[in-house]
Amino acid sequence: SSLSGDVGGLRLENPLILAAGILGTTGASMRRVALAGAGAVVTKSVGLEPRNGHPGPTVVRLGVGLINAMGLPNPSYRAFQDEIDIAREGGVPVVASIFGSCPEEFAEIASALDVDGFELNLSCPHAGGYGMEIGCDPANVEEITRAVRRAVNVPVWVKLTPNVTDIRVLGIAAQRGGANAVVAINTLKAMAIDVESGYPILGNVIGGLSGPAIKPVALRCVYELSGVLEIPVIGVGGVSCWQDAVEMIMAGAAGVQIGTALMGGLEVIRDITSGIIRFLDRKGWSLEEIRGIARRRG
Ligand code: RRO
Numbered sequence: 001s002s003l004s005g006d007v008g009g010l011r012l013e014n015p016l017i018l019a020a021g022i023l024g025t026t027g028a029s030m031r032r033v034a035l036a037g038a039g040a041v042v043t044k045s046v047g048l049e050p051r052n053g054h055p056g057p058t059v060v061r062l063g064v065g066l067i068n069a070m071g072l073p074n075p076s077y078r079a080f081q082d083e084i085d086i087a088r089e090g091g092v093p094v095v096a097s098i099f100g101s102c103p104e105e106f107a108e109i110a111s112a113l114d115v116d117g118f119e120l121n122l123s124c125p126h127a128g129g130y131g132m133e134i135g136c137d138p139a140n141v142e143e144i145t146r147a148v149r150r151a152v153n154v155p156v157w158v159k160l161t162p163n164v165t166d167i168r169v170l171g172i173a174a175q176r177g178g179a180n181a182v183v184a185i186n187t188l189k190a191m192a193i194d195v196e197s198g199y200p201i202l203g204n205v206i207g208g209l210s211g212p213a214i215k216p217v218a219l220r221c222v223y224e225l226s227g228v229l230e231i232p233v234i235g236v237g238g239v240s241c242w243q244d245a246v247e248m249i250m251a252g253a254a255g256v257q258i259g260t261a262l263m264g265g266l267e268v269i270r271d272i273t274s275g276i277i278r279f280l281d282r283k284g285w286s287l288e289e290i291r292g293i294a295r296r297r298g
Pocket of ligand 1: 021045070071072073125127187208209
């Protein structure tokens with residue numbers, strides 16, 4: 001059974017993709033993930049100016065996942081082309097995650113980077129004017145997507161927030177703007193409190209929840225989006241084993257991203273791809289045959 005195919009305008013050897021944020025800060029770490037078997041890698045989000053991020057603690061580990069409030073730390077896009085070039089030595093497509101505050105800013109950053117694709121981060125849950133504050137408004141989503149679509153000649157993916165009443169409205173806006181795919185979901189707004197002191201644990205108080213806890217939410221979002229969109233949906237959120245990835249594909253995902261699960265080691269990438277292949281062989285199914293099958297079996 002073959003896992004190769006087109007995912008959001010990129011030809012991938014397999015549909016498992018490094019999610020933005022985790023291991024995407026340096027070219028060396030992205031190259032490592034590529035060599036560990038990922039079909040593509042997405043960078044940590046970069047913006048116009050360098051940022052240190054939020055004060056610490058920036059991460060809380062929970063049994064069900066992880067809450068982060070990194071605060072978009074990045075060296076600015078101007079210092080990032082070298083990392084992209086090193087990541088490309090891994091031999092798979094490199095997608096740059098970018099953030100900004102307006103269409104012009106997004107277009108400026110995208111125009112300046114030489115990369116295989118872009119993922120527009122319209123969904124950081126605690127970015128104060130950069131993330132979901134702009135990405136919750138469908139008109140903004142459409143305008144930003146269109147601005148980048150006009151500025152570059154590589155695939156443009158749009159990463160959506162789950163922190164809304166109806167994510168389908170955002171997906172439709174991205175599609176109208178000319179997106180090649182939508183990516184769902186970014187992290188779910190969350191917090192944690194230290195009961196001994198009574199203090200919120202994160203320096204920023206509020207952060208974004210990732211990991212196993214959000215997988216059912218991500219699955220529901222992928223299912224809803226793929227039910228209304230013509231463009232592909234890339235599923236992300238709490239995928240940590242091959243069954244999780246198969247569920248995403250059965251909900252309609254053309255690609256599956258993996259982030260938090262990589263903290264347990266990069267072997268999970270090949271565990272998942274080989275698990276999918278064994279599953280398809282056992283069932284006598286192809287990847288295309290199971291994509292969206294959950295809808296047909298509603
Ligand atoms: O840097 C972050 O704090 C961050 C970002 Br940009 C994002 O998109 N999602 C997230 O959970 N954290």
